[in-house]
Amino acid sequence: xxxxxxxxxxxxxxxxxxxxxxxxxxxxxxxxxxxxxxxxxxxxxxxxxxxxxxxxxxxxxxxxxxxxxxxxxxxxxxxxxxxxxxxxxxxxxxxxxxxxxxxxxxxxxxxxxxxxxxxxxxxxxxxxxxxxxxxxxxxxxxxxxxxxxxxxxxxxxxxxxxxxxxxxxxxxxxxxxxxxxxxxxxxxxxxxxxxxxxxxxxxxxxxxxxxxxxxxxxxxxxxxxxxxxxxxxxxxxxxxxxxxxxxxxxxxxxxxxxxxxxxxxxxxxxxxxxxxxxxxxxxxxxxxxxxxxxxxxxxxxxxxxxxxxxxxxxxxxxxxxxxxxxxxxxxxxxxxxxxxxxxxxxxxxxxxxxxxxxxxxxxxxxxxxxxxxxxxxxxxxxxxxxxxxxxxxxxxxxxxxxxxxxxxxxxxxxxxxxxxxxxxxxxxxxxxxxxxxxxxxxxxxxxxxxxxxxxxxxxxxxxxxxxxxxxxxxxxxxxxxxxxxxxxxxxxxxxxxxxxxxxxxxxxxxxxxxxxxxxxxxxxxxxxxxxxxxxxxxxxxxxxxxxxxxxxxxxxxxxxxxxxxxxxxxxxxxxxxxxxxxxxxxxxxxxxxxxxxxxxxxxxxxxxxxxxxxxxxxxxxxxxxxxxxxxxxxxxxxxxxxxxxxxxxxxxxxxxxxxxxxxxxxxxxxxxxxxxxxxxxxxxxxxxxxxxxxxxxxxxxxxxxxxxxxxxxxxxxxxxxxxxxxxxxxxxxxxxxxxxxxxxxxxxxxxxxxxxxxxxxxxxxxxxxxxxxxxxxxxxxxxxxxxxxxxxxxxxxxxxx
Amino acid sequence: xxxxxxxxxxxxxxxxxxxxxxxxxxxxxxxxxxxxxxxxxxxxxxxxxxxxxxxxxxxxxxxxxxxx
Numbered sequence: 001x002x003x004x005x006x007x008x009x010x011x012x013x014x015x016x017x018x019x020x021x022x023x024x025x026x027x028x029x030x031x032x033x034x035x036x037x038x039x040x041x042x043x044x045x046x047x048x049x050x051x052x053x054x055x056x057x058x059x060x061x062x063x064x065x066x067x068x069x070x071x072x073x074x075x076x077x078x079x080x081x082x083x084x085x086x087x088x089x090x091x092x093x094x095x096x097x098x099x100x101x102x103x104x105x106x107x108x109x110x111x112x113x114x115x116x117x118x119x120x121x122x123x124x125x126x127x128x129x130x131x132x133x134x135x136x137x138x139x140x141x142x143x144x145x146x147x148x149x150x151x152x153x154x155x156x157x158x159x160x161x162x163x164x165x166x167x168x169x170x171x172x173x174x175x176x177x178x179x180x181x182x183x184x185x186x187x188x189x190x191x192x193x194x195x196x197x198x199x200x201x202x203x204x205x206x207x208x209x210x211x212x213x214x215x216x217x218x219x220x221x222x223x224x225x226x227x228x229x230x231x232x233x234x235x236x237x238x239x240x241x242x243x244x245x246x247x248x249x250x251x252x253x254x255x256x257x258x259x260x261x262x263x264x265x266x267x268x269x270x271x272x273x274x275x276x277x278x279x280x281x282x283x284x285x286x287x288x289x290x291x292x293x294x295x296x297x298x299x300x301x302x303x304x305x306x307x308x309x310x311x312x313x314x315x316x317x318x319x320x321x322x323x324x325x326x327x328x329x330x331x332x333x334x335x336x337x338x339x340x341x342x343x344x345x346x347x348x349x350x351x352x353x354x355x356x357x358x359x360x361x362x363x364x365x366x367x368x369x370x371x372x373x374x375x376x377x378x379x380x381x382x383x384x385x386x387x388x389x390x391x392x393x394x395x396x397x398x399x400x401x402x403x404x405x406x407x408x409x410x411x412x413x414x415x416x417x418x419x420x421x422x423x424x425x426x427x428x429x430x431x432x433x434x435x436x437x438x439x440x441x442x443x444x445x446x447x448x449x450x451x452x453x454x455x456x457x458x459x460x461x462x463x464x465x466x467x468x469x470x471x472x473x474x475x476x477x478x479x480x481x482x483x484x485x486x487x488x489x490x491x492x493x494x495x496x497x498x499x500x501x502x503x504x505x506x507x508x509x510x511x512x513x514x515x516x517x518x519x520x521x522x523x524x525x526x527x528x529x530x531x532x533x534x535x536x537x538x539x540x541x542x543x544x545x546x547x548x549x550x551x552x553x554x555x556x557x558x559x560x561x562x563x564x565x566x567x568x569x570x571x572x573x574x575x576x577x578x579x580x581x582x583x584x585x586x587x588x589x590x591x592x593x594x595x596x597x598x599x600x601x602x603x604x605x606x607x608x609x610x611x612x613x614x615x616x617x618x619x620x621x622x623x624x625x626x627x628x629x630x631x632x633x634x635x636x637x638x639x640x641x642x643x644x645x646x647x648x649x650x651x652x653x654x655x656x657x658x659x660x661x662x663x664x665x666x667x668x669x670x671x672x673x674x675x676x677x678x679x680x681x682x683x684x685x686x687x688x689x690x691x692x693x694x695x696x697x698x699x700x701x702x703x704x705x706x707x708x709x710x711x712x713x714x715x716x717x718x719x720x721x722x723x724x725x726x727x728x729x730x731x732x733x734x735x736x737x738x739x740x741x742x743x744x745x746x747x748x749x750x751x752x753x754x755x756x757x758x759x760x761x762x763x764x765x766x767x768x769x770x771x772x773x774x775x776x777x778x779x780x781x782x783x784x785x786x787x788x789x790x791x792x793x794x795x796x797x798x799x800x801x
Numbered sequence: 802x803x804x805x806x807x808x809x810x811x812x813x814x815x816x817x818x819x820x821x822x823x824x825x826x827x828x829x830x831x832x833x834x835x836x837x838x839x840x841x842x843x844x845x846x847x848x849x850x851x852x853x854x855x856x857x858x859x860x861x862x863x864x865x866x867x868x869x
Contacts, residue, residue, distance in 0.1 A: 052845060104841035127838035174828045181824040185817055193810075209803055217810045221817065 005030030007038045009056035023047050037154040046112055053105035057154055071144040071151075073314055074159065079327065080143070083159040090139050091121065096132045096147075098125070100155040102488075102734075113153060117141060129302050131160060169298060176232075176294065180287045183229035186221045187280035193218045194277035194780070202273065215267040218276040225280045226260045229287060246431040248470045254435070255461040256283060259779070262454050275458060278783040285787040286467060289794050293474045299482055315339075315346035318390065328396070335393045339384045341571070347380045348395030356387040356571075386571035427466045430765070434464050441773050455779060460772045463782035464765055468789040472757035475797035480750035483800050488734030489743050496729035498754075499712050500747030505693040506642060506740065507685060510653035510663055512700035513717055514635050514737070519611065519627040521553050526623045527598065530615075535623035539615050541566050542579045542588045553627060576613070586622075588615050595619035631663060634737045639667050641741035648693070652681045685710050698740055715740060750800055757793045764789045 003012055006020070006027035018029040020038040029035040037057075041049055073079060080092075087093040101107055107125045110132065114123045119140025125132040134146060143159075150157045193214045200206030201214070233256065236249030259279040266272035317326050318336040328346045331337065339345050341356065357369030360382045369385050372378060378391055380400040442457040481491045491497060508514055524532045540554040541564040566579035576589015591597045594616055615623040642649050651672040653660045660674035673684060688695050689710075697711035716728035717735055732739045768785060771777050777785070827833065 048845060104837075104844075107838075108841070108845050125838070126835040127841055128835050170834070174833070177828050177833055178825055181828075182821055185820055185824075189813060189817060210806060213803065213806060213810065217814070220814070224821075 003028050005034050006050075007034040007057070022050060033154065037152070040113075040152050041109070044113055044116060046109055049105050049109040052108065053103050055103040057100065057102050057106055071147045073144075074147060075142050075144045076314060076327075079314065084143070087135055090137050091135060092138050092143075093133065093135045094143065095160045096134060096150075096157040097160045098130045098132055098150070098155055098157050101130050106155065109153060110150060110155060113149065114146065117146065117149060120146065128299070132157070166302075173294070173298070176287070176291050179229040179232070180284070180291050183225050183280065183284040183287050186225045186229075187277070187284045189221050190218045190276045190280045193221075197274070208270070212267075212270060215263075215274050218274060219264055219267050222260060222263075222276045222280055225283050226256060230256050230283045232290075233283075233286070246428045246435075248427055248431065248465070248467055251431055251434055251438075251461050251465050252282075252286065252467070254438075255279065255458065255465065258454075258461070259458055262458070273455065275455075275779045278458070278462060278779040281783050281787060282462060285790055289467070289471050289475070289790050292794060293471065293478045295478075299485055331393055331396045333393055333396065337391050337393060339378075339389045339391055341384055341386055341388060343384055345378045345380055345382050345384060345389075345391065347391075347393045348400045349378050349380075349391035349393045351376050351378060352390045352392050354387055354389035356389050357385045359383040359385055427470050430466045430469070434461075434466070437464075437769075437773065445775070452775060456772070456775045459775075459777045459779045459782040460769075462779060463768045463772045463777055463785050465786050466761070466765060467786070468761035468764060468793045469758070471790055472761045472793050472797075473754055475794045476750055476754040476757055476800065479797040479800040480746055480753075484743060484746055487739065487742060488732065488736070489739050489746075490731040490733055491729070492731060493729045496713055497747050497750050499694065500696070500730070500744060501751035502694045503647060503696045503713055503744055503747070505648040505650070505688055505695045507650045507652055507688070507695055507697045507711065509697075509699040510651055510655055510660055511629060513698055514651065514663055514667070515629040515631050519553050519629050521625060522628045523626040524623060525626070528620070528622055530622045532623070535615055535625075537564060538581060538586060539588050539613075539623070539625060541581060542569070542577050542586060542615075554625075584617060586615060586617055587619075588613060590614070593619065594621055597621075629659075631666060632737055635667055638737040638741055639669065641738065642744075645741060645744055647744060650684070650688070652676050652684060682710060696740075696744075715743070746800070753796055753800055757796055760796070761789065761793055 004010065005012055006022065007029060010030050012028050012030045016030060018032070018035045019026040020029055020035055020042060021027070022038065022042055027038070029038060041047065080094075084092050084094045098107070098110060101110075104127060107127055107130070111123050111125050114120050114132075114134065119137045120134065121137055122135035123132060136143070136146065147157055197206075197211065197214050197218075201211040230253075233249045233252045236247060237253040240247040240250060256279050259275045259282075263274040263276055263279075266274050314325055315328050315331055316323050316338040317331065318338055323338055331347055336352065337346055337349070345358065351372050351374050353374060355371075355373050357371045358378055360370050360379060372389065377394075378384075378389070380395070438457050438460045441460050442453050445453045445456050477497055480497055484491055521536075524535055526532045526535050536554070543554045564581050566581055568585075569577065569579040571577055576587060576593055578585065578587045578589075580586070587593045591612065591614060594614055595618075597614075598621055611627045613625045613627060614621050615625070639649060649669050649671070651660060651664050651667075651669050653663075653672075653674055654676055655674060657674040660672055664670075664672035673680065676684070685695060685697070689712075694713075695711050696713040696715060698715040698717075700717040713730065714728040715730045715732060717732050730743055732743075764785075768777070772782065
């Protein structure tokens with residue numbers, strides 16, 4: 001039975017025959033995980049999800065009991081202190097970030113399912129930021145249960161502790177919105193009165209009283225605009241002038257204030273032309289463009305914030321032989337902590353006692369266990385795999401490696417692309433020139449026709465405002481970033497976009513990037529009269545009992561049958577696992593556990609780079625399992641697209657030659673290196689750069705931080721390590737390799753638009769200048785011209801979406 | 802004529818104030834925080850939230866039964 005899984009869209013492996021009846025029709029499922037989720041959806045009458053979704057969901061992971069135990073930590077009051085708020089008697093409220101969302105229907109599914117849970121009083125999910133605000137009664141349900149229910153559907157959620165930065169951002173956005181609306185409403189009204197004046201007062205004879213009425217009404221309505229809406233510009237101008245610089249806000253402030261007070265003076269005197277319509281429209285358009293640009297930029301920041309998880313921060317501290325469970329925040333340097341197998345290490349430290357290995361996928365992206373003995377250092381966040389470790393703490397909280405890298409992310413967010421910084425500098429010089437010019441124009445016209453001085457200086461200030469220039473780059477980048485985000489490509493650094501456009505060579509890691517990174521069971525070879533099914537069951541039970549990293553692949557193969565009880569499970573560091581089932585002591589692991597390794601006939605057929613795991617009793621092999629890391633299906637197409645874009649590709653991997661050659665040949669990549677240590681990778685990268693290539697590195701871990709840092713653009717897979725995602729320029733949230741090609745194409749498009757924006761902005765300013773100085777442009781035309789040019793720049797940028 | 806103008810302009814001023822208050826309230830109550838959600842929610846066919854087994858499947862089955 002072949003075909004596609006109805007739930008996740010992945011191909012159904014041969015031999016798998018799982019079905020769930022949805023809407024009366026039996027549908028094929030590819031694995032127990034999808035089957036469980038589909039059953040949950042049907043059981044809760046949420047089939048609408050299947051009808052409305054526009055994208056396949058992320059493949060659900062097995063709900064290992066371990067995960068449930070970890071969730072229980074979230075119920076601890078000390079942990080909850082940082083993100084749960086009291087919303088009334090017995091009511092609690094928290095914000096969760098949902099992961100695995102691929103389309104709006106996913107959000108709907110979660111919302112509906114959670115609402116149905118007894119004890120959940122309110123659920124509100126923000127479709128844009130994937131954040132859910134949940135209100136629950138703590139007497140009826142616990143937070144860990146809520147999180148478990150979300151896991152049941154195949155998604156995962158983690159709490160979001162409202163960063164101060166986030167609250168600040170929201171408040172600022174709200175106030176920007178209010179200013180914008182006030183400016184919009186007022187300018188609409190003022191323009192109406194202006195039409196009356198143009199229609200009647202300036203060219204025909206409107207009686208004085210009516211004209212004055214119009215002027216005073218316009219003045220009154222301009223007051224909220226000038227004294228409330230335009231405040232951000234005044235602040236900007238003041239801070240610039242204080243540091244002795246000029247920025248775009250200075251001419252804007254001058255124009256608005258001069259226009260208002262000049263017009264007020266005219267209104268008082270009772271005759272002349274007033275310019276309230278000019279200045280209100282001016283302020284409105286400027287606020288609108290800045291708001292749009294900020295909004296798009298904030299989306300990226302929010303998405304990046306979602307990547308930082310609140311680690312369940314509890315640790316077991318040892319004090320005078322007593323073990324107590326404390327929040328990590330309370331740990332201090334030189335404290336002794338106990339890390340049990342399966343737990344995450346709570347802080348940076350040094351091993352004092354115990355022998356085990358840790359999963360530093362956090363930093364390296366590879367789940368290969370790193371052996372640890374007394375004297376070795378361990379990193380906060382890595383997972384202890386085999387045996388208990390006593391660790392002396394050397395770094396806590398902000399001082400951990402992890403926190404340091406998160407700080408890098410924060411700092412990097414503020415970085416601007418080189419082109420935009422150039423634009424800012426040009427704008428500063430231009431502004432200075434403009435102000436001098438306005439002054440000169442004013443003086444000049446004073447000699448010629450003093451009555452027109454005010455009007456012409458105002459027109460000059462307004463029409464030559466370099467706001468189009470300042471918006472050109474941010475608008476293009478924000479639009480590009482937002483269109484990329486829609487496709488699941490997160491741009492964490494602005495500069496990445498312009499560098500991306502120049503990339504002409506891509507270096508790819510193998511494990512976890514070109515391949516799934518998770519070994520899958522390819523073949524079972526039973527020996528010595530054993531049956532394949534029985535062998536699988538034994539292996540799965542052994543793996544499950546010792547929480548070995550390979551457990552997931554064996555469990556998937558066993559498909560729903562319960563594992564056998566295992567007594568005395570034991571981890572053999574670097575070799576495998578052992579356990580007693582039904583009185584017989586089995587071992588499952590590398591060939592080193594066997595007394596002699598039999599020659600397997602089909603060895604030639606195996607995919608290169610496959611690992612063989614042996615099930616044995618007392619060194620005599622009973623079965624062999626072939627595990628291989630499957631290539632991602634879209635890898636081949638990625639290579640074709642890269643070729644079409646004119647971009648070269650290389651594969652650098654720490655894995656052994658056979659495996660890497662196999663992958664390279666399958667994909668048609670000529671340049672590949674195996675057994676590459678970090679230094680080798682770095683050397684190769686630098687060689688490419690020395691040859692003048694602009695290199696993008698795609699990896700799933702910060703594997704080899706120096707290499708990723710050396711590459712001009714670093715791209716991380718979304719499922720990779722937290723640290724990798726935090727420190728890469730681009731994160732592929734959807735884990736689809738084709739996104740690499742898409743990102744490159746979008747980068748090139750964005751730069752093209754950015755350049756055309758610049759050309760237009762500069763050209764317009766230069767062209768309009770002489771006309772304004774010579775008095776051919778009345779202020780209202782100036783306002784329209786400036787607004788139109790800003791709008792054109794923004795619209796041009798929107799073409800990227 | 803000025804009389805009515807005064808009145809109307811005054812009225813528009815009041816409307817402006819009312820709108821400003823309305824906007825202030827709308828922004829404060831978080832209506833602008835999620836601009837995509839309401840658009841998507843409308844499309845979801847769940848007017849009767851938690852009634853189990855509305856037999857929606859049967860409607861489509863009947864359509865199929867009617868033949869090509």
